[in-house]
Structures are given as structure tokens and as C-alpha cells.
Amino acid sequence: VLTTFDLDEYVHAALRAGASGFLLKDARPDELLAGIRAVAGGDAVIAPALTRRLLDEFARYGSAPTDDPRVDRLTEREREILVAIGRGWTNGEIAARLVLSESTVKTHVGRVLAKTGARDRVQAVIFAYDLGLARPSVR
Known part of the structure; x- marks a missing residue:
């Protein structure tokens, strides 16, 4: 996902839907290319500005441990x-x-x-x- 919207709900929805990457449109060209290459190679990438917030959000509101x-x-x-x-x-x-x-x-x-x-x-x-x-x- 490449977007101008730095909204947590967009990140969560995209990752849950199966996105392997989430970058903001203000990413430098080299960051964008590295992200595309990472996803094409089977890895995943999230904009650095979003990573800490994403982890904090999961820590606060992540579901309780369940059997799966x-x-x-x-x-x-x-x-x-x-x-x-x-x-x-x-x-x-x-x-x-x-x-x-x-x-x-x-x-x-x-x-x-x-x-x-x-x-x-x-x-x-x-x-x-x-x-x-x-x-x-x-x-």
C-alpha cells in the first residue's frame, strides 16, 4: 500500500487484508524502491514512522491469548x-x-x-x- 494517509486504522486494515507493505507517499525514492524490492523478494516493509505506533497499538489492544x-x-x-x-x-x-x-x-x-x-x-x-x-x- 502506498498512501498519503498516515492513519493507524488504514495500516491495520491493510495488514489484516494481507498487504506485505505499507509506505507513505513522502518516502524518498530510494526507500520506495527498497520497499518494492523487499516485498517482491517475499519480505515485508512498514514505514518507519508507523512501526512504533503499530507495535504500541498491538501491545495496548491486542487480543487476549487464545487457543488456535x-x-x-x-x-x-x-x-x-x-x-x-x-x-x-x-x-x-x-x-x-x-x-x-x-x-x-x-x-x-x-x-x-x-x-x-x-x-x-x-x-x-x-x-x-x-x-x-x-x-x-x-x-
Whole structure:
């Protein structure tokens, strides 16, 4: 989504509808190109100005932890990976902290996305927040 509207409800609706990116029209050309490339490569991107507000909003109003059959499909390791994704860790950070190779992490991330039905990491983060598996860290 590329928009002039810096409204939280637009961001929430777009991400829940499956958007892999949300950028504002005041983004510099290099930021816009990087965002397009990231989404085309299977990653996700959110305008930096919106990221903190989005995390704060989910922390305040995210749904209470609930049971979800998609979580039951995950192995213990895949659940750890989902929690790490929810914390915003990169594949490299997950690999270092869980003592795995990055290629193994990529495999687990792919399985987590497939089993949860998440289209990308952004949707996996939302899923983890909705279930209470992740919360933003206090700075």
C-alpha cells in the first residue's frame, strides 16, 4: 500500500487484508524502491514512522491469548521461531540466539508461515501478537 494517509486504522486494515507493505507517499525514492524490492523478494516493509505506533497499538489492544489450531500444528522449535519472529528478530539473530544455521532458520520460518497461513513475516508478527506469544520490548 502506498498512501498519503498516515492513519493507524488504514495500516491495520491493510495488514489484516494481507498487504506485505505499507509506505507513505513522502518516502524518498530510494526507500520506495527498497520497499518494492523487499516485498517482491517475499519480505515485508512498514514505514518507519508507523512501526512504533503499530507495535504500541498491538501491545495496548491486542487480543487476549487464545487457543488456535494453527499453533497446535507447529513443532516446539517452530513455535520458538514464531515467538522470535514476533519479537522482530532477523534470521541471523534467531540463528545466533537459538544456535542454528541461518539456512535452518529460513526453513523453519517457511514452515511457520505455511502452517499458520501467514503470507509473510508481518502477518506472522500479527498472529504472534494476537495469540499473546509476543509483545513489544520496553525501551
